[in-house]
Amino acid sequence: MQIDLRSDTVTRPTPGMLKFMFNAKVGDDVFKEDPSINELEQKAASIFGKEAGIYCPSGTMTNQTAIKVHTQPGDELICDATAHVYNYEGGGIAFNSGVQTKLIQGDNGRFTSKQLEQALHPYADWLPKTSLVVIENTSNRGGGSYYTLDNVKKISQVCKKNKLNLHLDGARIFNALAETGDNAKEYGKACDSISICLSKGLGAPVGSVLIGNAEFVAKARRIRKLLGGGMRQGGYLAAAGIYALDNHVKRLKEDHQRAKRIAGILKNKSYVKSMLPVETNIIIFSLDNSMPADTFTNALKKDNILISMIGNNALRIVTHLDFNDKMLKTVETALKKI
Secondary structure, eight states, X not given: OOEEOSOGGGOOOOHHHHHHHXXXXXXXXXXXXXXXXXXXXXXXXXXXXXXXXXXXSOHHHHHHHHHHHHOOTTEEEEEETTOXXXXXXXXXXXXXXXXXXXXXXXXXXXXXXXXXXXXXXXXXXXXXXXXXXXXXXXXXXXXXXXXXXXXXXXXXXXHHHTTOEEEEEETTHHHHHHHHOOOHHHHHHHXXXXXXXXXXTTOOSSOEEEEXXXXXXXXXXXXXXXXXXXXXXXXXXXXXXXXXXXXXXXXXXXXXXXXXXXXXXXXXXXXXXXXXXXXXXXXXXXXXXXXXXXXXXXXXXXTTEEOEEEETTEEEXXXXXXXXXXXXXXXXXXXXXX
């Protein structure tokens, strides 16, 4: 039995999800006639109190679509230096939108409203126009760290005061909400658009939903088509998203608890040099020179356990829907041997 902890993207549909997918009602979504996609879009939007949503094949597409709608070529986008939109979306900010990025050095992927204010500049012909702020919740490279609703509201206030749009890359937003207990609709009030990933902790095989007001989503549909994201009978995939939202949100805290148990063992290892605070389902840690990263990962591979190397002798472990308590015991035993 292989235990794959490289990412929460490795999950596979549960039997219940597969059954629900096979029974989906479908149509042509480019004509807006796929009932399952329509249901998913409205369900995701209503959770956050937004008017509409649009289903896309990936979180990269939802993020890049949002950036394209919110900006014009030559504009400036502000985000954290570790942000997924900046580091892991193929240079899409520049390629798709012709926008430059100003980076904030935040705290484990999160920046404050004060830091945002300090990053703003006055209007001048020779300066780029700042038009969009992007926050990520939870932060991937921040080790699953999360913004609280109070943090987001303060950032939103700065954006409104300065006539900036605020986009939330909510790839793991439900992991954050599971920990904070914050009201999702309050996020909807604070953010102009939100990208919701279904294929990570929620366990769907494919897809993300971008939500916002009706005008924003109408523009996003045009951009999605331009990017090649207009699907036909995509309702079989959207059904998995519906099932995930109905059945896999409340269980996310189980992933967080398992991650913290693994972190507890690692913290007691002499060769673990440092570790980011483990707040949700992601563990990022660095090893000292006595334990090269490939030596560590190869030791785990002998017990059929896979984790990710992310550079500079740093490693990442991500717990998820397909990782249960029996597997956790296997991992704990393997770690104690190293």
